[in-house]
Amino acid sequence: MLRMTLMAAVLAAPAVAQELRAPDQITGANDAARSAALFTEMGKVLQHPRCLNCHPVTGGPTQGDDMHPHNPPIVRGEADFGAAGLNCNSCHGTENIPYLTRTGSIPGHDPWQLAPVSMGWQGRSLAEICAQIKDPARNGGKDLAAILDHHARDGLVGWGWAPGEGRTPAPGSQQLFGELTRAWIDTGAVCPAG
Amino acid sequence: MTTLTINGAERTLDVDPDTPLLWVLRDELRLTGTKFGCGVAQCGACTVMLNGMPRRACVTPIRTLAGADVTTIEGMSGREYDAVQAAWRALDVPQCGWCQSGQVMSATMLLQQLPAPTDQQIDEAMAGNICRCATYHRIRTAIHDAARTLEG
Numbered sequence: 001m002l003r004m005t006l007m008a009a010v011l012a013a014p015a016v017a018q019e020l021r022a023p024d025q026i027t028g029a030n031d032a033a034r035s036a037a038l039f040t041e042m043g044k045v046l047q048h049p050r051c052l053n054c055h056p057v058t059g060g061p062t063q064g065d066d067m068h069p070h071n072p073p074i075v076r077g078e079a080d081f082g083a084a085g086l087n088c089n090s091c092h093g094t095e096n097i098p099y100l101t102r103t104g105s106i107p108g109h110d111p112w113q114l115a116p117v118s119m120g121w122q123g124r125s126l127a128e129i130c131a132q133i134k135d136p137a138r139n140g141g142k143d144l145a146a147i148l149d150h151h152a153r154d155g156l157v158g159w160g161w162a163p164g165e166g167r168t169p170a171p172g173s174q175q176l177f178g179e180l181t182r183a184w185i186d187t188g189a190v191c192p193a194g
Numbered sequence: 195m196t197t198l199t200i201n202g203a204e205r206t207l208d209v210d211p212d213t214p215l216l217w218v219l220r221d222e223l224r225l226t227g228t229k230f231g232c233g234v235a236q237c238g239a240c241t242v243m244l245n246g247m248p249r250r251a252c253v254t255p256i257r258t259l260a261g262a263d264v265t266t267i268e269g270m271s272g273r274e275y276d277a278v279q280a281a282w283r284a285l286d287v288p289q290c291g292w293c294q295s296g297q298v299m300s301a302t303m304l305l306q307q308l309p310a311p312t313d314q315q316i317d318e319a320m321a322g323n324i325c326r327c328a329t330y331h332r333i334r335t336a337i338h339d340a341a342r343t344l345e346g
Contacts, residue, residue, distance in 0.1 A: 071236070072236065072238075072321045072322040072324075073318075073321045074321070074322075075318050083315070083318035083319050083321070084303075084304055084307035084308045084311070084315060084318075084319055085248070085300050085301070085303045085304030085307060085308070085311075085315075085318075085319025085320070086248075086300065086318065086319045086320070086321060086322050087247065087248075089247060089249070090241070090247070090248045090249060090250060090300075090322060091235040091250050091253060091322070093253065093254060093258060094258065095258070097253045097254075097255060099233060099234050099253070100212075100214060100233060100252075101232075101233030101234065102233070102234065104234070106234070106235050106253045
């Protein structure tokens with residue numbers, strides 16, 4: 001009976017749940033191969049629904065682990081902050097707020113807005129995302145040090161690991177994501193192929 | 195204790211810090227123009243102005259509002275609001291009326307940000323305000339009418 005219960009629990013786990021390995025667990029034939037492998041590990045975070053939902057390529061945000069369209073329908077708007085009259089902060093505050101009338105919560109953080117179009121990742125390969133992240137013309141003018149700081153310390157990035165009741169956190173922790181980013185940079189910031 | 199301004203008057207409220215603003219408005223202050231619809235920021239009936247921007251009061255704990263400026267439908271004024279209110283009356287936009295204070299808040303904000311919105315811009319702005327009487331065509335027409343009265 002216990003075995004069946006455990007099996008049911010495993011089968012019921014969200015499909016996106018996965019572990020994030022530490023840099024010393026990532027190996028490669030040389031620095032370049034290891035660097036690409038480190039970015040591939042970072043991809044577990046970058047391509048997690050908690051991150052992708054607000055990194056759309058076209059249209060507005062998506063929601064949930066299945067990344068369905070945001071309800072109510074929301075467009076990006078000129079400032080990546082929703083439509084005139086229906087900005088993100090109409091509903092989203094500066095912190096996650098549990099619902100009082102049912103389970104779950106509305107996510108929040110200060111700031112709360114979409115990533116710019118140039119940082120849209122949905123449907124893109126990890127190689128394409130890597131190229132975007134390294135390109136100052138598309139990443140908001142960041143060099144590698146600024147990318148490390150963004151991954152390791154940015155509050156909205158960190159929200160991915162504290163998304164509130166009803167949402168699966170990104171794998172690992174922001175600290176571990178920062179350590180992977182540092183190791184990726186230290187090994188040459190090589191992008192995976194494909 | 196949380197002190198904030200509601201409809202121009204300073205209020206100090208001794209309620210559970212997690213109490214949503216909507217509960218405070220309706221149950222403590224008897225400002226019942228703001229409605230409870232869904233409780234999960236899906237319908238827009240509880241929309242108020244928070245520091246000049248629309249905000250769903252059902253997901254806004256009072257502890258987050260120290261020093262804030264809240265305006266409910268009872269305290270609204272201004273050029274865009276007056277135009278929206280007049281257009282709403284002229285077209286009999288409200289049917290059961292439950293959602294209408296929230297609709298008016300969003301419409302007012304829209305006209306403050308976009309003085310002459312297109313149909314698409316109206317639909318995008320009003321997408322978070324649900325009307326169970328389905329007065330969406332009247333709402334859209336009333337916003338256009340209000341915009342026209344603001345042109346001069």
